[in-house]
Structures are given as structure tokens and as C-alpha cells.
Amino acid sequence: MPPTLIDVLQQSYVYPISNLAHWGDTLTEMIQAGQFWPALISGEADTFLFSGGGNDMLGGDAGIARFLNLFDPDHANPSDAAYYVKPEFYANLKLVLQDYESLIQRVHLRAPDVIMVGHGYDYAIPRSSGPWIGNGMMFVGLDPTFQADLCQAIMRIMTDAFNKGLAGFAATYSNYRFVDLRGVVGKNEWRDELHPTAAGAAKTAARFDAMLKSLPKSGTFETPAIASRALFGRAA
Structure with missing residues (x-):
């Protein structure tokens, strides 16, 4: 695997990070496992890097197919992308954001001196037969090879919706910071549908470094930080 965002922060920026990442976990699984709580509550970590959802x-x-309408030749332009995103997507996203917000609140209550830093991911590029996005799109007749612009426009809508929710939390909770990674990874800097190359990871790490340097002294890695990341953490 190429270097991840966390690898770059550890090696190039020399942040002392205790990495508890596990590929493929859902947000619910990450919260239920709660492996990060001992370090946060004890004061071992003063900054909590969280990548999930x-x-x-x-x-x-x-x-993803369950969130998409079948391909319709009358809605074949990228400007028609919203037509394909079912209400089920937004209903599910609401639940995801509720779980995410609940975690922010619990971190504040159980570890009030800890600053939680999260992100909402860059724009994924679907690929034909891609295991995470492409296969699901092809199942409903959307082929990332022949309808690349449309498929990418659909992903932009979904990704923007998630980022908007997380950005709202940053405006509401003083213990949460949001790093916007949209547009950071270049089109030729993706290793697969979701994960960047080393060059892409370096760019996302630079965004995180800028955020970490802006934190007050109580949240600037005076002690080890905890990172938790799901498979979709491609920007990591």
C-alpha cells in the first residue's frame, strides 16, 4: 500500500501519532469498539484524528446501488446528476451524521480537553468494475467508462452533502475541527477508486498539518494523538 495521510504526518511532519486505524470499519463499528477512549480519557492524547463515515x-x-435510480437516457448529462440520487441516500446520511455528532458530544463530555479533527473526503472517481463504487453504478446502468462525467457528478453531490454536514459541526462544537479535502487529490493521483497515491496522500497531509498548527496549545500533539480511519478514508 502507498503511504497514507497518517504515515506522512508521522514521517514527514514528525507528529507522534498512535494509529488505531482498521480498514473497512463502518462508523458504527468504530464507535462501538471505542478503542480510542482510554487514550483520550487518560490524557495520553490531546488531539483525536477521526476519519469515518x-x-x-x-x-x-x-x-451504493441502493441509493441510485436506474440510468435514464433522458437524464444522461452531468447536470442531471441529482436525478440519480434517491431520497434513501439522504435518509441514510442523516443517520450517519447523527452518529458522528453523538461521538463529538461524547468526546466533549468524557475528554473535554481533547480536540477532535475530522474530514469528509475528496471526490472519488468511479471506475468500471470498481469494487466500492463502479460495480454499484454499473448495476443500475451507469458505466464509469462511458458516462464518466455523469458518474463523477453523482459522487460530487454525495460527497458535498457529507462534507456540508461535518462543516456544520465545526461551526457548532468548539471541540471539533473540520478539514476540507475536496479537490486536493489530482485526477492522476488516485491509486484506485478511493485511495490516493503517495503524492495524493502528501497533499492531504499538508491540509491536516495546516489545521493542526492552528490549534491552541492544548491540542497540538504535546502528547500522542489517536487516528481512527475507515476504508473510505482514501484521502488518508
Whole structure:
């Protein structure tokens, strides 16, 4: 695997990070496991890097197809992307954001001196037969090879909706910071549908470094930080 965002922060920026990441976890699984609580509550970590919710946003094990309408030749332009996003997507996203907000609130209550830093992911590029997005789109007649612009426009709508929710939390909770990674990874800097190359990871790490340097002294890695990341954490 190429270096991740966390690898770059550890090696190039020399942040002392205790990494509890596990590929493929859903947000619910990450919260239920709660592996990060001992370090946060004890004061071992003063900053909590959290990357989750992407798997859930894509439909989890059921896949993204359940959130998409069948391809319609009368809605074949990228400007028609909103037509394909079912209400079920927004209903599911509401639940995901509720779980995410609940975690922010619990971190504030149980570890009031800890600053939680999260992100909502860059714009994924669906690929034909891609295991995370492409297969699901092809199931409903959307082929990332022949309808690339339309498929990418659909992903932009979904990704923007998730980012908007997380950005709202940053405006509401003093213990939460949001890093916007949209547009950071170039089109030729994706290793697969979801994960960037080393060059892409370096760009996302630079965004995180800028955020971490802006934190007050109580949240600037005087002690180890905890990172938790799901499979959809491609920007990591």
C-alpha cells in the first residue's frame, strides 16, 4: 500500500501519532469498539484524528446501488446528476451524521480537553468494475467508462452533502475541527477508486498539518494523538 495521510504526518511532519486505524470499519463499528477512549480519557492524547463515515455513506455492505435510480437516457448529462440520487441516500446520511455528532458530544463530555479533527473526503472517481463504487453504478446502468462525467457528478453531490454536514459541526462544537479535502487529490493521483497515491496522500497531509498548527496549545500533539480511519478514508 502507498503511504497514507497518517504515515506522512508521522514521517514527514514528525507528529507522534498512535494509529488505531482498521480498514473497512463502518462508523458504527468504530464507535462501538471505542478503542480510542482510554487514550483520550487518560490524557495520553490531546488531539483525536477521526476519519469515518465514508463506508456508511456509500451504502456499507449493501453497496451504493441502493441509493441510485436506474440510468435514464433522458437524464444522461452531468447536470442531471441529482436525478440519480434517491431520497434513501439522504435518509441514510442523516443517520450517519447523527452518529458522528453523538461521538463529538461524547468526546466533549468524557475528554473535554481533547480536540477532535475530522474530514469528509475528496471526490472519488468511479471506475468500471470498481469494487466500492463502479460495480454499484454499473448495476443500475451507469458505466464509469462511458458516462464518466455523469458518474463523477453523482459522487460530487454525495460527497458535498457529507462534507456540508461535518462543516456544520465545526461551526457548532468548539471541540471539533473540520478539514476540507475536496479537490486536493489530482485526477492522476488516485491509486484506485478511493485511495490516493503517495503524492495524493502528501497533499492531504499538508491540509491536516495546516489545521493542526492552528490549534491552541492544548491540542497540538504535546502528547500522542489517536487516528481512527475507515476504508473510505482514501484521502488518508
